Structures are given as structure tokens and as C-alpha cells.
Amino acid sequence: MSKIAIIYHSTYGHTKLQAEAVLRGAESVPTIKAKLYTAEEAAVHMDDLDAADAIIFGCPTYMGSMSAGMKAFIEATSAKWFTLSWKNKIAGAFTNSSSFSGDKLNTLVGLMINAMQHGMIFVGLGLLPSSNKPEEMKQIAGPGPDAHNRVGSSIGPMATSFQVNPPITPSQGDQETAEIYGRRVAEITLQFIRGQSD
DSSP, X not given: OEEEEEEEXXXXXXXXXXXXXXXXXXXXXXXXXXXXXXXXXXXXXXXXXXXXXXXXXXXXXXXTEEOHHHHHHHHHTHHHHHHTTTTTOEEEEEEEESSSOTTHHHHXXXXXXXXXXXXXXXXXXXXXXXXXXXXXXXXXTOSOTTSTTTTOOSXXXXXXXXXXXXXXXXXXXXXXXXXXXXXXXXXXXXXXXXXXXX
């Protein structure tokens, strides 16, 4: 059984829904056991994360950067950095904001750099923009709320919640994108583990 930890920070519940979608995707892969941790729980159970084969980080984007709750967790991981405890684990990241951009790229880059500093192997999204509805790329309004990867990210899922309370947002397409990503990270984790045993 391979293990995936999904660590998230969520203030209003949007990113929690996104994290739950990542969890569903990961658990849809046979022999994967995935577990959600809030950033606060993960900071308390840091040693438990050593047993994970992959760690996926997620948080909202606030003022163009990762949320303070996730940043506090990342700073608490410095003891793991000193010993390279997470070296060669698979990593991934996702985020949510209240607009199409919100400078979410900056958050994902920050989460990716954190993974790189730990010596982890980062997995990108692997989806074209509006991958399930490519015809919507030819309209002035762009992809709708049912589109997968509607904002065209490559690093990881970017959800958009505007100022609408969950569970209405993130949209169906954004949640399905997160689920696809969870499955992708799980599948690549298994490929990596099999390769190590050959």
C-alpha cells in the first residue's frame, strides 16, 4: 500500500473542497491510501509524513501569495529540510483564489520551491487548458465553470471561487481538475516506486 499525504490550509472552506477532490482522485488509484491533514495537524504530526510516498500541498492565494497558515507549516518543516527526510518523495500543489488570476501562479511556485528545497520530485498538472471542452477556447468568454483547467495552469490545479461561498464554489470543473490531479500524482507515485524496486 502506497501512502499519499495531502496537506492543506483553508480559511473559508473553498480549498478544503479542493483538497477533498484531490483525495478522491488519489484514492481512485488501486493500492493508494491517501490522508488529509490540515496544515495545523501536519505541523503536529510532522514525523508521520516521513512514511508518505508523496505529499501534496494546497492553500488559498491571499494577496498574491500563499496563506499564512501554509507558510507557518512550511517554516515548521525546516527540521525535515536539515535531514533531507523527504528527499525523493513525490510532490504536488494546488491553490484557490477569488478571481481567475489573483496571482495564483506565485503561490504554486512558492509551494513547488518548498518541495524542491526538500529534494522532492514535483508533478505538474499535465492538462491542456479547457481539456474537456476545447471548443470553449474559441469564445470571447473563455472556458466555463465545467471546464477542466479553465485558467490554463501547468504547475497544478488553480481553482476560482470569486466571492461565492462553498459548496457552490469551487466550480464542478475546478473540483474535477483537482480530482484528476490527485489521480495523476498517485499514478506517478506508483510508477516511481515500481521503478525503484527494479
